[in-house]
Amino acid sequence: xxxxxxxxxxxLEKNKFIVKELAGFDGFRICxxxxxxxxPFDHLSPDLQRQAHWLTENHHCIAWxxxxxxxxxxxxxxxxxxxxxxxxxxxxxxxxxxxRQFINKPxxxxxxxxxxxxxHPKCVNHSKTQCICALSNVFYLYEHFIxxxx
Ligand SMILES: [Zn+2]
Numbered sequence: 001x002x003x004x005x006x007x008x009x010x011x012l013e014k015n016k017f018i019v020k021e022l023a024g025f026d027g028f029r030i031c032x033x034x035x036x037x038x039x040p041f042d043h044l045s046p047d048l049q050r051q052a053h054w055l056t057e058n059h060h061c062i063a064w065x066x067x068x069x070x071x072x073x074x075x076x077x078x079x080x081x082x083x084x085x086x087x088x089x090x091x092x093x094x095x096x097x098x099x100r101q102f103i104n105k106p107x108x109x110x111x112x113x114x115x116x117x118x119x120h121p122k123c124v125n126h127s128k129t130q131c132i133c134a135l136s137n138v139f140y141l142y143e144h145f146i147x148x149x150x
Contacts, residue, residue: 023134034067061131078102
């Protein structure tokens with residue numbers, strides 16, 4: 001069975017990605033998590049604080065401090081998904097490579113272009129009515145890529 005995944009997050013030192021929102025959709029069921037911050041906001045360098053602030057204001061619109069799922073559970077959640085699905089689809093090479101570190105099933109990437117547009121978020125975790133929501137993205141990707149394959 002196929003699963004469409006999307007992640008939204010922040011960047012740490014050395015361009016390391018840290019997940020904030022994870023969503024998955026297989027056509028019937030969803031999974032959705034908002035992860036706690038790995039450490040307090042003021043531990044980020046001023047430059048990374050500015051970048052995080054920009055993402056919170058203009059992109060995914062989720063605060064650094066939002067969320068209840070501990071970061072260390074990301075690995076376990078990915079292992080469970082890996083056991084439940086034969087193939088994982090995700091948009092963009094960077095995200096695909098990120099997910100490949102945690103999943104032992106084929107991860108297929110949709111082209112980065114055209115990029116996904118802002119829309120009304122499908123979950124309640126965003127502070128703006130137009131933003132990038134991982135849950136909206138997986139519904140959109142399922143409809144536009146998977147349904148047209150079948
Ligand atoms: Zn969302």
